[in-house]
Amino acid sequence: MDHVRSTPRYAGGAIVLHWLTAAAFAFQVGLGWRMGVSHSPDTFSAFQLHKSIGITILLLTIARIGWRLAFAPPPPSAALRPIERQLANAVHMGFYGLLLVLPLSGWLIVSSGKVAVPTLLYTIIPWPPVPGLSGLSSAGRDAINAAASAAHVVMVWIALLAIALHVAGALKHQFADRTTDLARMVPVSLRLLSSTAIAIVVTFAGLMVWGRGGYSAAAPHDVAAPLPAVSAPTPPAKVPASAVVPRPLPSETPVKQATTPGVAKPANWAVRMKASSIRFRTSWSQGPVEGGFEAWRARIRFDPDALATSSAAITIDMASVTASDSSQQAALPGDDWFAAATHPTAVWRATRFRHLGGDRYKADGTLTLRGVSKPLPLAFTLTIAGDVAKMAGTVTIDRTVFGIGQGEWSATTDVPAAVAVRIAITADRKTDTP
Numbered sequence: 545m546d547h548v549r550s551t552p553r554y555a556g557g558a559i560v561l562h563w564l565t566a567a568a569f570a571f572q573v574g575l576g577w578r579m580g581v582s583h584s585p586d587t588f589s590a591f592q593l594h595k596s597i598g599i600t601i602l603l604l605t606i607a608r609i610g611w612r613l614a615f616a617p618p619p620p621s622a623a624l625r626p627i628e629r630q631l632a633n634a635v636h637m638g639f640y641g642l643l644l645v646l647p648l649s650g651w652l653i654v655s656s657g658k659v660a661v662p663t664l665l666y667t668i669i670p671w672p673p674v675p676g677l678s679g680l681s682s683a684g685r686d687a688i689n690a691a692a693s694a695a696h697v698v699m700v701w702i703a704l705l706a707i708a709l710h711v712a713g714a715l716k717h718q719f720a721d722r723t724t725d726l727a728r729m730v731p732v733s734l735r736l737l738s739s740t741a742i743a744i745v746v747t748f749a750g751l752m753v754w755g756r757g758g759y760s761a762a763a764p765h766d767v768a769a770p771l772p773a774v775s776a777p778t779p780p781a782k783v784p785a786s787a788v789v790p791r792p793l794p795s796e797t798p799v800k801q802a803t804t805p806g807v808a809k810p811a812n813w814a815v816r817m818k819a820s821s822i823r824f825r826t827s828w829s830q831g832p833v834e835g836g837f838e839a840w841r842a843r844i845r846f847d848p849d850a851l852a853t854s855s856a857a858i859t860i861d862m863a864s865v866t867a868s869d870s871s872q873q874a875a876l877p878g879d880d881w882f883a884a885a886t887h888p889t890a891v892w893r894a895t896r897f898r899h900l901g902g903d904r905y906k907a908d909g910t911l912t913l914r915g916v917s918k919p920l921p922l923a924f925t926l927t928i929a930g931d932v933a934k935m936a937g938t939v940t941i942d943r944t945v946f947g948i949g950q951g952e953w954s955a956t957t958d959v960p961a962a963v964a965v966r967i968a969i970t971a972d973r974k975t976d977t978p
Contacts, residue, residue: 558615565643572597592664593666596663602644602651604643605640605644642702642706649693649699651673652689652692653692653693655673656680664874813844813971814974815844815969820842821836822860822967825964825965828959833867833869835866835868835873837864837865839861840860840864841858842857842969842971843855843857844971848899851897854897856894856907858891859891860890862882862889863888880949881948881950881953882948887914887915890912892922893910894922904924905925906922909921918945924967931973933970933971934969934970937967938964939967941963941965942961943959943962944961
């Protein structure tokens with residue numbers, strides 16, 4: 545025991561930083577492996593988590609370098625030969641370099657990509673792109689992205705080789721040379737060093753396996769309720785407590801329609817925003833993506849007995865989009881998707897309604913989205929009880945027709961063209977109907 549106490553050890557801070565970095569890297573290797581070989585439903589969330597852990601490793605490495613500069617490490621073991629000391633020092637310095645280059649190259653990859661997907665560390669803390677890249681030309685960013693991607697892959701393999709040498713050296717010292725080098729970084733009694741060495745190897749192998757497939761990346765990143773199907777009749781879905789309640793956009797002056805004497809006039813309806821919703825559903829890399837819009841307004845003039853003069857218009861604030869993944873939500877208003885800065889609203893207008901029997905109706909309408917106008921009929925169910933109306937309808941929109949998804953996202957490999965949109969409205973008849 546006295547011999548163990550006499551062994552020069554690293555300070556407590558250095559020990560904690562070492563093992564935190566090692567655990568994060570082991571899990572990161574498995575997670576990166578999964579991303580490279582799997583096209584599973586949670587690939588997007590795994591990618592977001594990979595970014596978060598990468599930045600964490602970068603910060604831990606900077607802290608480790610700062611600690612080493614502030615506190616001198618213990619002298620090398622006297623049992624080591626000069627060549628072994630030089631090799632051990634080279635491996636340590638190489639590790640610092642690798643643990644800086646790997647996350648920095650990953651940061652460059654994300655920052656120079658064609659699609660600006662914001663980085664939110666663990667879905668909470670925003671992390672900016674690498675400064676200066678936004679001012680480069682598209683060709684310049686592409687060149688940086690290609691170089692960073694190649695460096696990232698090469699550095700991963702070099703890191704794995706360095707880890708194998710590091711672990712092999714530690715095991716050699718422990719089981720072949722019978723030294724107490726492991727005690728420098730693991731503060732345990734001498735008699736437990738051998739079992740501790742084995743436990744460490746098993747633990748970090750388990751972390752790699754966990755990152756590879758045992759961990760469900762969708763758990764903390766994707767929280768989405770399934771988009772309900774339309775049935776007849778269907779009341780509006782209840783808004784969960786965690787969901788964003790839609791808010792109305794500023795009202796417009798209603799457009800008065802000319803009516804023919806003796807013909808029934810449709811009523812004006814006021815939408816109950818808290819009981820109404822506009823939701824969409826699609827997928828990314830085979831995984832579900834659910835979302836909706838927080839701000840929208842509807843102008844409705846409708847009466848089953850006055851379909852010829854009924855009309856409806858729904859205006860959506862595109863910047864108010866919500867999504868089940870915070871990174872996707874941050875990306876959707878951007879130029880590659882909704883381009884909300886230049887096309888702040890989408891408008892669907894219907895001027896012709898048909899009764900299909902029972903509570904089933906169909907509206908012939910036009911959707912204007914991202915500056916493109918296309919016909920978009922909507923089949924829906926409607927029930928009116930006194931002065932309260934409830935409707936629900938689902939329509940499938942081809943996003944590519946409206947230019948939703950630019951650049952690499954114009955392909956439908958990862959994000960399909962078809963997007964299901966569900967509208968559920970509860971409205972009250974206005975008593976001041978003209």
